[in-house]
Amino acid sequence: MTKGKYFKTGDLIIYGTLLVIFILGTVMVIGSKQISSTTAVVTLDGEEIHRINLGLVDEPYEFRVETTQGDYNIIRVENGRIRVVEASCPDKIDVKQGWISNAHQSIVCLPNRLVIRIIQDKPETDSTIDGLAF
Amino acid sequence: MRKSKLKLTAILLTVLLGVAGAFAIYQGTAHRYEKHTESFLDTFDTVTIVVAYTRTQEEFDTYFEKTHQRFRELHRLYDIYQEYPGINNIKTINDNAGIKPVKVDEDIIDLILFAKKWYKQAHGKTNIAMGAVTGIWHEYRETGRNDPEAAQLPPMNKLKAAAQHTDIDKVIVDTANGTVFLEDSNMRLDVGAIAKGYATEVVMREMAAQGLKSAMISAGGNIRAMGKPLDGIRERWGVGIQDPRASIFSDDGLLDVVFINDGSVVSSGDYQRYYIVDGKPFHHLIDPATLMPAAHYRAVSIVAEDSGVADFLSTELFLLPFTESKELAESIDGVEALWVMPDGTVEATQGMLRIMRSQGASGAKAK
Known part of the structure; x- marks a missing residue:
């Protein structure tokens, strides 16, 4: 009997509306945020030739990138990281650099005009690094 | 009577809340600035990375193309090694x-x-x-x-x-x-210590004049940031400073991170360009007094608004002994400096300490 006092039709409408707004709001906020993932973008002479979601790599693999002049880089991909394992360039700076996995990192092979860049598809935070002074 | 009034208020409040909530979500998604990144390799013997917040991909592509075009022009003009048909450049002056x-x-x-x-x-x-x-x-x-x-x-x-x-x-x-x-027939110009930073400043100002609001250009590690990151979250850009002690090939390799708005971060270090003679490295920053590579520091990093100034000062401060180096940095308004000493210890100006991650700074607030 006393309970009836608290759950009148009008009250139910209010609580119902509140609940619906809350659920809708939550869904929209979650939906607007992308799921965090790390992507490697490989460009040759400015042209994007590979885009690899590093988070989805189960089995490590290697692939070869070749320039029109016949120069090459062999790239190895593992879960969450990427590197150059072999290259035809004289200085081998790209090979020596090893693995990269963070958003501010990139591998550059100037002689072969190859760039591997890491993009993080996650919301920026107060500690985001946009560039590297070197 | 009183009860129904209360209910009405409650309903009205709920509706208002709902509208406000929907508006907030709409604001968050519509007309949002997106972060775009692109790079090119054909200027100043290094990689140049352009980061910008724009509303559309097309808008970014336009600014990127213009930036690339201007960098190409300036690279040719400031080149001391190569001639280009129809252009008088620094090499022409030297010749x-x-x-x-x-x-x-x-x-x-x-x-x-x-x-x-x-x-x-x-x-x-x-x-x-x-x-x-x-x-x-x-x-x-x-x-x-x-x-x-x-x-x-x-x-x-x-x-x-x-x-x-x-x-x-x-x-x-x-x-x-x-x-x-x-005037001196044996004289040659070498603009290597300033050309990249100066060019970056020129291009960034031109892009700003054409309407670009939020961007960062890294010309081979010579950083110039403009505005603030338009992600709705941060107030300042984060710029990592490479640790000269760690190999640049280590996983992180960061000495620290500084947070800036309109400004540049430029480093000069013994790790940038060098060769090995009898097992000993000799870098490219030559002291005019000794005609040998300067050995006061492993690296010097400068924060200043103008990227040309930052580039110039990073070399100048690297070539000066610490007392003079520090005095010079402190005597110029809006210039902050960080020195990595030969033993690996770090010295920094007061203003530099305030923007360093290790001292508690972040992208959240401008102190």
């Missing part, structure tokens, strides 16, 4: 040393006037008229890198002879006629 004034583009006149002005204003260490000396080092470095077995140091008598031809007052700029003349 005509002691012969005749060379008519050049305004971008070259501006660069040389900038270099002369800062040479006088600072301690005269960063000298674009040192090309005769740095040219010898360049030659020996290239030979040593291509054939490590044959790597040698340049003979001191050769360096000393070249050092007789480095008087910057003999670089004659005629602004009325738009010409540059090297």
Whole structure:
């Protein structure tokens, strides 16, 4: 009997509306945020030739990138990281650099005009690094 | 009566809340600035990365193309090694040393006037008229890198002879006629210490004038940021500073991170360009007093609004002993500096400490 006092039709409408707004709001906020993932973008002479979601790599693999002049880089991909394992360039700076996995990192092979860049598809935070002074 | 009034208020409040909530979500998603990144490799012998927040991909592509175009132009003008058909560049000026004034583009006149002005204003260490000396080092470095077995140091008598031809007052700029003349026929210009940073500043200002609001250009690690990141979250850009002690190839490799708005971060370090002679590294930052690589620090990083100034000062402060180096940094408004000493300890100006991650700074708030 006393309970009836608290759950009148009008009250139910209010609580119902509140609940619906809350659920809708939550869904929209979650939906607007992308799921965090790390992507490697490989460009040759400015042209994007590979885009690899590093988070989805189960089995490590290697692939070869070749320039029109016949120069090459062999790239190895593992879960969450990427590197150059072999290259035809004289200085081998790209090979020596090893693995990269963070958003501010990139591998550059100037002689072969190859760039591997890491993009993080996650919301920026107060500690985001946009560039590297070197 | 009172009860139904209360209910009405409650319903109204709920509706209002709902509208406000929906509006907030709408604001968050509509007309949002997106972060875009693209790079090119064909200027200043390094990789240039452009990061910008724009509303559309097309908008970004337009600014990126313009940036790339301008960098290409400035690279050709400031080149000291290569000739380009139909262009008078710094090499043309060098080739005509002691012969005749060379008519050049305004971008070259501006660069040389900038270099002369800062040479006088600072301690005269960063000298674009040192090309005769740095040219010898360049030659020996290239030979040593291509054939490590044959790597040698340049003979001191050769360096000393070249050092007789480095008087910057003999670089004659005629602004009325738009010409540059090297009075000393053995003099050569080397703008390597400033050209990249100066070009970055020129291009960033042009992009800003054309409407770009939020961007960062990294010309081979020479960073110029403009505005703030338009992600709705941060107030400042985060710029990592490479640790000269760690190999650049280590996983993180960061000495620290600084957070800035409109400004530049430029480093000069012994790790940037060097060659090995008898197992010992010799880098490219040559002290005009000793004609040898300076050994006061592993690296110096500068934060200043103007990227040309930051580039100039990073070399100047690297070549000065610590007391003078620090005094110079503190005497110029809006300039902060960080020194990595030979033993690995870090010194920094007060203003630098305030923007460093290790001291509690973040992208959240501008202190």
